[in-house]
């Protein structure tokens with residue numbers, strides 16, 4: 001099947017778009033966390049939408065599965081091919097033109113392979129910004145961000161990709177092209193294909209380009225760091241900031257151990273404040289008028305918090321370099337924690353007000369249930385979304401931990417999340433990591449609807465097979 005497919009596309013595509021060299025394919029067969037290892041018989045790297053169409057049409061004709069891939073920074077094994085070598089990776093990284101930037105309309109049209117940091121720089125040159133950022137911004141692509149409905153550090157003010165995408169161009173599983181790039185403020189023609197494709201994880205088609213909403217570039221930002229006693233205190237501080245300013249963009253919470261992990265991982269990094277604090281908060285407020293236009297409000301709120309004991313200590317970044325250094329700490333947590341040993345990671349959300357209590361109680365419950373483990377959460381407190389990690393007991397064999405213990409630990413955590421009225425995936429998606437848990441924890445009506453949508457677009461289940469939701473009852477994880 002794959003050989004016939006390869007022959008068919010070789011006749012339609014330039015040689016640069018077809019990669020068969022094992023060494024060149026290998027890096028793309030493993031996920032970012034190195035938990036999932038697949039095998040692809042072929043890697044296809046189209047540079048035009050016509051080439052994407054030719055690939056999808058040929059794959060359908062030959063019954064070959066395609067695994068769309070952007071920057072391969074998925075946290076849920078979403079872009080890793082199945083292990084049996086039956087699928088081809090469809091890399092969108094060469095489809096990477098920024099087709100248009102309209103500063104007046106506040107819109108940019110970017111192809112799927114455009115890297116987020118590249119888009120940030122390009123729109124900045126037009127006095128605009130794309131208000132979504134995350135630790136993987138140097139690798140994650142527009143197609144991946146759209147397909148995972150990515151969140152990141154500015155969701156508090158600007159929402160997830162669902163709110164930032166004004167239109168999508170995609171190649172649907174039958175090989176047809178959906179041109180939905182027009183940014184219509186009103187469009188009432190029934191089902192919203194743009195919203196269906198956002199967060200579809202490649203199961204409903206290949207996103208080839210997106211129209212993205214931009215906001216004016218800011219004149220400046222004030223970035224601060226505070227030490228607090230508990231997630232509860234952090235929540236009170238968050239509410240004070242929200243009452244004080246509409247320009248609060250980020251409010252990130254991290255426990256002392258996450259800071260320690262980063263400081264050990266980045267030898268040149270320094271703790272922003274002195275002393276031992278059980279919890280830390282990173283705050284960003286932007287200003288439209290002057291570079292330091294947000295400083296006064298940040299100083300006022302933090303001053304009052306220190307005055308009445310809500311915060312133990314705080315500092316405001318004195319320069320953009322220092323602000324970047326603060327953010328580097330936050331954005332390095334995933335890398336730093338990966339280096340500290342095996343863990344079960346959970347990207348979860350509960351109602352915002354419930355999060356402080358959940359973090360404390362869930363950590364205690366996990367550590368009691370799984371002796372020797374250590375549990376804690378960090379992340380987007382203002383969104384009610386934290387990355388809740390349960391670290392294996394010292395000396396645990398990583399292979400045994402991932403194969404045997406993580407499913408039990410994760411099921412325990414997910415049950416706690418569902419009992420708290422939350423979701424087992426706040427921003428990373430389902431991929432292959434959470435597929436069986438989605439099946440287990442999703443009410444029947446919703447699960448049936450998800451399957452029906454997938455079946456309507458892709459009855460042969462050739463688009464990213466084994467991810468998100470399967471048409472048949474789930475197979476064993478790879």
Ligand code: FAD
Nearest residue numbers: 070071072073074078135141143144145150151152202207
């Ligand atoms: P990939 O990993 O290549 O693919 C992701 C999914 O999208 C897969 O299912 C893939 O099949 C599908 N896909 C990719 N491109 C297309 C396309 N063109 N058409 C159809 N389907 C496609 N995520 C957050 O939301 N918030 C964070 O704060 C955050 N922080 C992160 C920090 C680090 C250090 C890392 C490594 C990851 C982080 N992530 C975060 C996760 C990840 O960066 C996002 O999920 C991102 O959207 C993935 O983009 P990508 O281009 O790497 O996609």
